[in-house]
Amino acid sequence: MNRKLDYVRCHICEAVNYVDDTNRKCRRCHESITHDLRLSYHKTLAFLITAIIFYIPANIYPILISKQFGKTSSNTIIGGVIHLWDAGSYPIALIILLASVFVPLLKFILIIYLLISAKYNLHSSKLDKHKLFYITEVIGPWSMVDVFVVIILSVLVHFSGVQIYPGEGATAFGLMVFFTMLSALSFDPRLINHQKGDSSNANS
Amino acid sequence: MITEEELDNLIICKKCHTLHKRVPLSENKKAFCSKCDILLYQNSTNTLDRTLALVIAAAISLFITFKFTIITINIQGLEQSLTLYALFMVILEQQQYIVGMMFIFLIVIFPITIISSMLILLTLMKFKKGKYLTQRLLILLAHVRPWSMVDIFFISLLVAMVKLFDYAYIELGVSFIALIFTLILDIIITKNISFYELWDLHRKIYGKIDE
Ligand SMILES: [Zn+2]
Ligand SMILES: [Zn+2]
Numbered sequence: 001m002n003r004k005l006d007y008v009r010c011h012i013c014e015a016v017n018y019v020d021d022t023n024r025k026c027r028r029c030h031e032s033i034t035h036d037l038r039l040s041y042h043k044t045l046a047f048l049i050t051a052i053i054f055y056i057p058a059n060i061y062p063i064l065i066s067k068q069f070g071k072t073s074s075n076t077i078i079g080g081v082i083h084l085w086d087a088g089s090y091p092i093a094l095i096i097l098l099a100s101v102f103v104p105l106l107k108f109i110l111i112i113y114l115l116i117s118a119k120y121n122l123h124s125s126k127l128d129k130h131k132l133f134y135i136t137e138v139i140g141p142w143s144m145v146d147v148f149v150v151i152i153l154s155v156l157v158h159f160s161g162v163q164i165y166p167g168e169g170a171t172a173f174g175l176m177v178f179f180t181m182l183s184a185l186s187f188d189p190r191l192i193n194h195q196k197g198d199s200s201n202a203n204s
Numbered sequence: 205m206i207t208e209e210e211l212d213n214l215i216i217c218k219k220c221h222t223l224h225k226r227v228p229l230s231e232n233k234k235a236f237c238s239k240c241d242i243l244l245y246q247n248s249t250n251t252l253d254r255t256l257a258l259v260i261a262a263a264i265s266l267f268i269t270f271k272f273t274i275i276t277i278n279i280q281g282l283e284q285s286l287t288l289y290a291l292f293m294v295i296l297e298q299q300q301y302i303v304g305m306m307f308i309f310l311i312v313i314f315p316i317t318i319i320s321s322m323l324i325l326l327t328l329m330k331f332k333k334g335k336y337l338t339q340r341l342l343i344l345l346a347h348v349r350p351w352s353m354v355d356i357f358f359i360s361l362l363v364a365m366v367k368l369f370d371y372a373y374i375e376l377g378v379s380f381i382a383l384i385f386t387l388i389l390d391i392i393i394t395k396n397i398s399f400y401e402l403w404d405l406h407r408k409i410y411g412k413i414d415e
Contacts (some may be wrong), residue, residue: 005224007214007216009216009218009231011220012342012343012346012347013342013346013347013399013400013403014215014216014218014399014400014403015211015403016211016214016215016216016223016400016401017211018206018211018409027208027211028210028403028407029339029342029343029403029413030413031343068344084367089366089367092363092366092367095359095363096363126221127221127222130219130220130221131219131223131240133221134219137350141353141356142356142359143312143349144310144353144356144360145356145359145360145363146360147303147306147307148305148307148311148353148356148357148360148361149360149363149364151291151300151303151304151307152286152360152361152364153364153367154294154298154300154370155284155286155290155291155294156275156277156284156285156286156364156368157277157284157368158284158290159279159282159284160216162279164297164299164304165300166298170300170303171300171302171303174302174303174306175302178306181350181351185350189221192221193221193313
């Protein structure tokens with residue numbers, strides 16, 4: 001049992017608390033701040049695995065289906081990017097590629113890295129890890145751009161002859177972003193702080 | 205043991221988690237993190253009144269955004285508008301319940317929850333009433349804030365417009381302008397007030413929260 005006192009930032013009211021690892025409530029807002037680190041670790045991992053599973057259909061199935069006078073065509077995320085690139089819309093193609101393909105992958109890799117380094121006490125800069133985690137939390141929701149675009153198009157291109165529908169890929173993609181966000185929100189920053197010398201917190 | 209007062213004078217950077225000691229600032233000065241240069245806290249006067257005014261403006265522009273037409277497209281004489289009503293109708297008709305619900309929560313319900321909670325919170329704090337309710341609203345806001353995606357919606361709207369540009373004539377509606385106002389106001393509000401300071405203010409107005 002670890003009883004080392006530490007400065008903890010309450011995730012609700014942002015107050016600084018000086019507490020040990022037992023279950024504690026924030027001194028200012030009375031919400032709990034020090035949950036079991038092991039629980040945080042496993043929740044993060046479980047949500048991450050769910051997100052990675054959804055990432056596969058999100059890329060295989062079409063995100064957009066269009067019907068033009070009875071003729072149906074569909075586009076996956078990558079297909080859409082290639083389409084835009086060929087049409088000469090390079091900036092938009094890059095935005096979609098970054099937001100839909102690279103941001104989720106980056107987030108997966110970073111969370112996996114943080115979980116591994118929490119478990120095996122990798123020697124690396126805590127400061128850098130906190131910064132990286134913060135940056136992925138900020139850019140994470142931007143992955144939703146493509147899903148939003150499809151929904152906006154499905155509302156606008158809604159005529160008797162021509163119609164656009166969100167495909168199964170859009171649902172999978174939305175769920176993928178949702179679970180990645182849950183994973184990041186479950187990650188307790190103390191998992192970064194506690195890496196050296198008190199592995200009992202993070203080991204399962 | 206460290207006293208409450210000493211802890212109140214500490215702040216942890218949200219980005220790099222470096223512990224800082226707060227120093228008294230002169231009026232309208234800001235303090236930044238020594239490691240990553242992000243804003244830590246600021247000393248501004250009349251924060252409550254100023255933020256309340258901004259939130260009222262944001263509430264009005266958010267209402268307009270969802271009440272009227274955002275954009276209208278015209279393809280060879282056929283017109284179709286992007287409105288909240290059209291969105292509901294298309295989701296129901298196409299039975300896109302999962303994506304549809306996500307969209308409605310992230311773009312409509314959460315932003316409305318945030319703005320109306322802020323409105324009630326700041327009004328109550330201004331009149332120093334409702335200790336428990338304001339406390340619950342502050343906690344609710346902390347939970348809902350990561351899930352509002354109006355800014356991402358705006359960029360998505362621009363991408364959709366670029367995609368339609370070759371096929372359709374696009375007309376901007378009243379709500380398009382209102383949406384831009386909402387976003388600008390949202391940025392100013394976030395810059396104006398931090399939740400660290402709102403909780404600080406809460407304690408100054410109502411005293412300590414009982415268990
Ligand atoms: Zn707190
Ligand atoms: Zn910092």
